[in-house]
Structures are given as C-alpha cells and as structure tokens.
Amino acid sequence: MTEAATTQRPARRVGALLQLWPFVKPHRRLALGWLVFLAISSSATLVLPMAVRHMIDQGFIHSNASAINVTFLGLFGVALVLAFATAARYYCITLLGERALASLRAKLYSHVIRLDVSFFERSRVGELISRLGTDTEVIQALIGSGISVALRSAVMLLGATAMMIWTSPRLAGLTALVIPAVMLPILVFGRRVQKLSRASQDRLADTAAIANETLNAAPAVKAYAREDIESTRYGAAITRALATARKRIGMRSLLTATVIVLFFGAITLVLWAGARDVLNGTLGAGVLGQFVLYAIFAAGSLAGLSEVWGDVLRAAGAMERIGELFEERAEITSPAQPTPLPKPVQGALRFDHVAFHYPSRPDAPALHDFDLSIRPGETVALVGPSGAGKSTVFALLLRFYDPQAGRITLDGVDLRALSLPGLRGTIALVPQETVIFGGSAADNIRFGRQDADDDEVRDAARAAEAHEFISAMSKGYDEELGERGVRLSGGQRQRIAIARAILRDAPLLLLDEATSALDAQSEAAIQQALERLEKGRTTLVIAHRLATVQRADRIVVMDGGRIVAQGTHQSLLAEGGLYAELARLQFTA
Numbered sequence: 065m066t067e068a069a070t071t072q073r074p075a076r077r078v079g080a081l082l083q084l085w086p087f088v089k090p091h092r093r094l095a096l097g098w099l100v101f102l103a104i105s106s107s108a109t110l111v112l113p114m115a116v117r118h119m120i121d122q123g124f125i126h127s128n129a130s131a132i133n134v135t136f137l138g139l140f141g142v143a144l145v146l147a148f149a150t151a152a153r154y155y156c157i158t159l160l161g162e163r164a165l166a167s168l169r170a171k172l173y174s175h176v177i178r179l180d181v182s183f184f185e186r187s188r189v190g191e192l193i194s195r196l197g198t199d200t201e202v203i204q205a206l207i208g209s210g211i212s213v214a215l216r217s218a219v220m221l222l223g224a225t226a227m228m229i230w231t232s233p234r235l236a237g238l239t240a241l242v243i244p245a246v247m248l249p250i251l252v253f254g255r256r257v258q259k260l261s262r263a264s265q266d267r268l269a270d271t272a273a274i275a276n277e278t279l280n281a282a283p284a285v286k287a288y289a290r291e292d293i294e295s296t297r298y299g300a301a302i303t304r305a306l307a308t309a310r311k312r313i314g315m316r317s318l319l320t321a322t323v324i325v326l327f328f329g330a331i332t333l334v335l336w337a338g339a340r341d342v343l344n345g346t347l348g349a350g351v352l353g354q355f356v357l358y359a360i361f362a363a364g365s366l367a368g369l370s371e372v373w374g375d376v377l378r379a380a381g382a383m384e385r386i387g388e389l390f391e392e393r394a395e396i397t398s399p400a401q402p403t404p405l406p407k408p409v410q411g412a413l414r415f416d417h418v419a420f421h422y423p424s425r426p427d428a429p430a431l432h433d434f435d436l437s438i439r440p441g442e443t444v445a446l447v448g449p450s451g452a453g454k455s456t457v458f459a460l461l462l463r464f465y466d467p468q469a470g471r472i473t474l475d476g477v478d479l480r481a482l483s484l485p486g487l488r489g490t491i492a493l494v495p496q497e498t499v500i501f502g503g504s505a506a507d508n509i510r511f512g513r514q515d516a517d518d519d520e521v522r523d524a525a526r527a528a529e530a531h532e533f534i535s536a537m538s539k540g541y542d543e544e545l546g547e548r549g550v551r552l553s554g555g556q557r558q559r560i561a562i563a564r565a566i567l568r569d570a571p572l573l574l575l576d577e578a579t580s581a582l583d584a585q586s587e588a589a590i591q592q593a594l595e596r597l598e599k600g601r602t603t604l605v606i607a608h609r610l611a612t613v614q615r616a617d618r619i620v621v622m623d624g625g626r627i628v629a630q631g632t633h634q635s636l637l638a639e640g641g642l643y644a645e646l647a648r649l650q651f652t653a
C-alpha cells in the first residue's frame with residue numbers, strides 16, 4: 065500500500081466503490097426493486113406523523129371519537145404497507161449483495177490465478193487469501209446492509225427535512241441554522257475512522273499471512289519446537305491488529321456519541337422555541353407534534369448515516385485493496401497472434417545466448433550467455449552444483465519468466481510467439497516438490513490430462529509404479545488424498561507426479577529430481593518407466609545423483625549459470641573437469 069493511498073481524500077476513496085458497479089449491474093432488476101420498495105417504505109414512514117397530527121388536532125382537541133377510529137385504522141394500513149415494503153426491500157438488497165459478491169470473488173480468483181509466477185513470489189499467499197475472504201466480506205456487508213441503511217437514511221433524511229419545512233418553515237429554518245455545528249465533527253471524525261479502518265484491515269491481513277505460513281508448515285514448526293516462538297509471533301501480530309482496531313472502534317464510538325449529542329442538543333433547542341410558539345398561540349399543538357416526529361426521524365437518519373459512513377469507508381478501503389489486485393497485470397502472456405507450432409511437435413529446443421536474472425534479484429544473473437541446442441527426441445541431463453541454474457532452465461522453458469537477453473525456441477519458434485496454453489500443453493513436468501490437491505487419487509493423476517478416462521489413469525499409475533500403493537488404500541483410486549497429500553510418503557507423491565506426466569503424453573518432458581524421493585528398488589523400476597516415457601520425446605533431466613543421468617544422450621554440466629562442459633558420462637570423466645570432480649565425490653563417498 066502506498067503512502068499516497070492512505071492520505072487520499074475520503075471522497076476519492078469512496079469513489080473506489082464505483083469499481084463495484086460491473087458486479088452490481090447484472091442485477092439491476094434487484095436494485096430497481098429495492099429502490100421502489102425503499103420509496104414505498106420511506107413514504108409510509110413519513111405519513112405516520114401526519115396521522116399523529118390528525119389525532120391530536122381532531123381527536124384530542126375536538127374530542128372526535130370517529131376521527132380517532134379512522135386515524136388508527138389508517139395507521140394500521142400504513143403499518144401493513146411498511147411491513148411488506150421493508151421485507152421486500154431487505155430481500156432485494158441482501159440477495160443483490162450476495163450475488164454481486166459471488167461474481168466479484170469468482171472474478172478476483174480467476175484474475176489472480178492467471179498472474180505471473182513472479183507475482184506469487186512477491187506476495188504472501190496468506191494475504192491474498194485474506195483479500196479474497198475478509199475484504200470481500202466487508203464489501204458484502206456494505207452492499208447487503210450498509211448501503212441499504214445509508215440510502216434509507218439519506219432518503220428519510222431528505223423526506224423528513226422536506227416535511228419539516230412544509231410543516232413549519234420557521235422551526236425548520238431554525239434547525240438549518242444549527243446543522244453546520246452537527247456536520248463538521250462528522251466530516252473530521254469520519255476521515256480519521258476511515259484511515260484507521262484501512263490500517264486495521266492491513267494488520268488483520270498480516271495475521272492471516274503468518275497463520276497461513278506456519279500452519280501450512282506445521283511439521284517443520286514442530287520439528288524445530290517453534291510452537292512457542294510462532295505463537296508469540298502470531299500473538300504479537302494479533303495485538304498489533306487489536307490495537308489498531310481499538311483505536312478505530314474508539315474513534316467511531318466518539319463519532320457516534322458526538323453526533324447524537326450535537327443533534328439532539330440542536331433539536332431540543334428548536335423544540336423549546338416551538339413550545340413557546342404553542343404557548344403564545346402562534347403554532348398548533350398537532351403541528352408541533354408532527355414537527356417533533358419529523359425532527360426525530362431526521363435525527364435518527366443522520367445518526368444512522370454517521371454510523372454507516374464508517375462502514376462505507378471501511379468497504380472503500382477493502383475495495384481499494386481489491387482494486388490493486390485487479391490492477392496487477394500478468395507480464396507473461398500469449399501474443400495477440402500466436403504462431404502455431406508444427407503438427408506434430410518435433411521437440412527441437414534451442415537456448416540462443418540466453419541471459420536471465422530473477423526479477424527480485426537484478427544483480428544476480430541466474431543464467432549467463434546460456435547457449436544450448438537439443439535435438440528432437442534427445443535426452444539431455446543437466447548437472448552441476450546447487451544454485452547452478454538448472455531449475456531456472458526449466459522455469460524459462462515453461463515461460464514462468466522471459467529471458468532479458470537472447471531467445472528460446474521450440475521447433476524454431478520463439479517461445480514468446482507461442483500461445484501460453486499451447487506452449488505449456490507440449491510440456492510434462494515432474495517437479496522437485498509434488499503438489500497433491502484435495503481430491504481422489506484418480507483426480508490427482510488426472511491433473512496431467514483432464515479428459516483421460518479411468519483406464520488411462522490406471523495405465524499411467526501402473527507405469528509410474530503407483531498402482532500398487534493406490535490399490536492398497538481402502539477406497540483405491542477413489543481414496544481422498546487430502547490437501548497437500550499429507551497422508552502420502554514423499555516417494556508416493558513423486559510417483560503420482562510421474563503418473564501425471566505419463567498421462568499427459570507431451571512431446572517435451574522435464575524431470576526435476578524426479579526420482580530423488582524414491583528408494584533404490586522403486587527408483588530402478590521407475591527408471592525403466594521413465595526410459596520408456598523418454599523414448600521419442602525431448603527430455604531434460606535434472607538430477608544430483610549422477611547414477612541416474614548416465615543413460616542420457618548428453619550431459620550438460622552447469623556452474624554459476626553457464627555451461628562449463630558437455631558430453632557423455634565417459635567423455636566428461638575423461639575430461640577431468642567439474643563433472644569428474646562431482647563423480648569422484650559421489651562414487652567414492
């Protein structure tokens with residue numbers, strides 16, 4: 065959040081709520097219904113004081129019993145209209161709030177999930193979840209009830225004011241004189257409340273981010289016995305959030321109290337003048353009664369407005385944060401006119417003098433003058449010390465990032481000229497860390513190819529040596545693996561990932577430490593499966609264990625973001641460079 069955003073004028077900040085219009089627009093009929101019922105219920109309310117005047121003037125002063133009967137009957141009729149209109153108004157606006165927010169949430173999610181990988185590295189996921197949850201709830205509260213109260217109060221305030229003027233211009237004029245004294249504190253306090261609201265939301269998002277981080281890594285927290293430390297850290301964040309919330313609540317209470325005191329003070333003053341007019345006979349008792357009721361309506365509406373004003377500003381703050389998210393643009397996108405890939409895809413890859421640094425680390429090149437050609441169907445192993453840039457090569461192939469210099473081509477086409485889904489559709493990736501989603505074992509394998517049928521899923525699982533452990537689970541392929549797959553071992557997760565890649569059946573295969581979590585026996589079995597899989601596909605393999613890369617057609621040795629040597633296992637050993645050193649360390653260890 066920028067400093068400028070916090071110091072914006074409230075009017076501009078409330079303007080942020082205009083961004084809600086596209087979500088409300090499709091539900092115009094509900095909004096219209098709400099306005100109609102609002103008009104009916106407000107009119108019904110405004111009729112009530114007239115009945116009171118009638119009752120005092122006709123019923124009491126002239127002791128007319130039938131006038132009283134008619135008045136009360138009319139009163140009941142008005143109450144019926146009021147009841148129906150209020151219920152209908154509530155129905156329309158609450159449903160409108162729910163519907164508008166449902167589409168806001170869906171659009172926000174689908175916007176965020178399309179943002180670049182680098183965006184997710186910059187943002188804390190917990191904070192994002194908070195924006196999806198808390199901020200949208202604040203806005204929902206506003207649409208579902210706040211706006212309703214605000215507009216109802218505004219309409220009532222206008223109506224009651226007009227009726228006050230109509231009832232007694234003299235008393236209304238007197239009231240107008242004291243209004244500025246009431247409005248000033250609302251404006252001053254309102255601004256402060258709104259600033260504190262935004263701060264309060266930010267602090268709350270901080271706590272959500274911490275909780276998300278640590279609860280997602282609960283085993284690590286426990287292994288390092290950090291429960292106390294993490295509880296204290298979370299507690300401190302909560303305390304900070306609470307302190308800000310307390311300031312906000314205090315300020316808002318003060319605002320409400322001030323408004324009520326000032327307003328009722330003013331009304332009392334006006335009434336005192338009115339009572340004197342009744343005594344000296346210049347004003348009827350019924351007229352004063354009617355004026356009193358309108359004045360009370362107006363005061364109540366103003367109090368309602370001041371109360372809801374805080375909510376409006378709070379929602380404006382939330383909408384601003386959501387607006388910031390909507391303004392985030394993905395930089396890695398498909399071109400307007402993507403170049404089609406040859407069919408079938410051959411799988412020729414070329415890194416043409418590529419230079420790349422991560423956006424967050426402009427001074428640390430991850431790849432430097434990286435030049436590599438891979439023939440269709442070739443299996444190339446990338447080896448080298450940790451941090452050499454091996455995973456970065458994969459990240460660039462997947463177009464998570466674009467290189468700052470040079471270019472990467474697939475079958476001669478620059479990756480930037482391809483459609484993103486087209487490019488990624490040609491790649492099957494087995495990452496270092498397998499992500500398991502909430503869903504069944506079959507669903508998790510089908511992540512590789514959504515339209516695969518049950519037999520294909522099973523065949524892929526068999527080829528990845530995953531069939532046995534999946535069948536051993538009580539519900540087999542229908543077994544829920546649970547979020548993040550906490551019930552699976554590392555090796556089992558890895559086999560699911562390999563099954564996904566097999567199912568994907570893509571011309572490019574990227575294996576990042578694909579068998580690192582497997583025991584020697586499973587690894588031997590899977591190596592065979594992978595070898596079958598690699599046939600006829602261009603394959604890039606990252607492995608620390610050199611034993612697993614010996615079958616590659618070519619081994620590329622990387623260090624510090626550059627290629628330092630390439631060849632076969634034998635030729636590299638004979639060369640005696642970094643590879644021979646790595647081999648010596650591994651095979652003699």
Ligand SMILES: Nc1ncnc2c1ncn2[C@@H]1O[C@H](COP(=O)(O)OP(=O)(O)OP(=O)(O)O)[C@@H](O)[C@H]1O
Pocket residue numbers: 185422423424425430448449450451452453454455456457
């Ligand atoms: N997302 C990132 N943001 C910033 N820097 C990164 C990021 N990922 C990697 N790096 C840096 O880029 C360099 C290359 O990292 P990379 O992950 O490609 O190495 P690697 O050879 O795959 O290492 P390892 O074998 O340990 O996985 C390292 O210096 C690393 O710190």
